[in-house]
Amino acid sequence: MSTLLECKDLTKCYGKKTAIDHINLAIESGHIIGLLGPNGSGKTTLIKMINGLLAPTSGSIFMQQNPIGAESKKHISYLPDHTYLNMNERVRDIIRYFSDFYEDFDEKRAYDMLGKLQIDASDRLKTMSKGTKEKVQLILVMSRHADLYILDEPIAGVDPAARDFILNIILSNYEPEASILISTHLIADIENILDEVIFIDHGQIRLTASVDDIRMNNGKSVDALFREVYRC
Numbered sequence: 114m115s116t117l118l119e120c121k122d123l124t125k126c127y128g129k130k131t132a133i134d135h136i137n138l139a140i141e142s143g144h145i146i147g148l149l150g151p152n153g154s155g156k157t158t159l160i161k162m163i164n165g166l167l168a169p170t171s172g173s174i175f176m177q178q179n180p181i182g183a184e185s186k187k188h189i190s191y192l193p194d195h196t197y198l199n200m201n202e203r204v205r206d207i208i209r210y211f212s213d214f215y216e217d218f219d220e221k222r223a224y225d226m227l228g229k230l231q232i233d234a235s236d237r238l239k240t241m242s243k244g245t246k247e248k249v250q251l252i253l254v255m256s257r258h259a260d261l262y263i264l265d266e267p268i269a270g271v272d273p274a275a276r277d278f279i280l281n282i283i284l285s286n287y288e289p290e291a292s293i294l295i296s297t298h299l300i301a302d303i304e305n306i307l308d309e310v311i312f313i314d315h316g317q318i319r320l321t322a323s324v325d326d327i328r329m330n331n332g333k334s335v336d337a338l339f340r341e342v343y344r345c
């Protein structure tokens with residue numbers, strides 16, 4: 114096990130608003146980590162900085178000892194909270210673009226997952242339901258052989274019956290040495306696949322713990338602990 118990602122004294126301000134407040138964080142390889150926090154706690158801001166889409170106000174981020182940049186992007190597969198795909202495209206054409214763009218993209222894996230979810234690769238995105246579009250985007254992201262997968266709300270639009278199936282697809286399509294950082298409000302649905310959680314609040318880390326420790330020490334599920342910690 115080695116450190117994949119490190120945030121050192123990381124801060125992001127939007128004008129006078131501090132969205133991320135002097136965060137220190139390390140993500141080890143081979144773990145599935147839930148990034149959990151209430152609305153506006155800073156999850157998406159943190160994720161965007163890790164993906165090089167926002168510049169920190171101060172502090173630094175290192176991916177495999179390198180600062181965030183072109184090299185780190187080769188090793189991070191990112192599912193954003195909003196789609197960036199062209200809705201007019203057919204799935205098979207998008208797969209071809211991804212295959213051309215990312216050296217680590219595995220077309221066979223993408224078609225296997227599409228088949229399991231009975232999604233027709235000749236369909237255009239704009240003809241699909243919101244949940245199916247989300248499944249396609251998740252498949253694209255999980256079809257890369259990345260070292261770190263960052264999923265911002267991966268199952269929000271997927272119906273409850275399909276969620277377990279999607280989670281299994283996530284689990285069966287990443288290498289044991291890779292890590293997955295998942296931001297979600299659907300904690301109860303996802304906590305069974307998590308190894309660790311990070312609770313974030315007002316841009317600060319409130320708790321980092323293994324899911325087993327939470328269950329043993331608190332006698333609670335992660336969902337129950339979250340509701341207790343963040344009770345309004």
Ligand SMILES: Nc1ncnc2c1ncn2[C@@H]1O[C@H](COP(=O)(O)OP(=O)(O)OP(=O)(O)O)[C@@H](O)[C@H]1O
Binds near residue numbers: 155
């Ligand atoms: N572009 C922006 N300009 C100004 N303030 C912003 C901007 N983006 C986010 N913020 C503020 O930064 C804080 C953190 O927002 P962020 O979107 O990172 O939270 P989040 O935890 O992802 O929220 P949610 O769970 O609702 O998606 C919030 O107070 C938000 O209003």
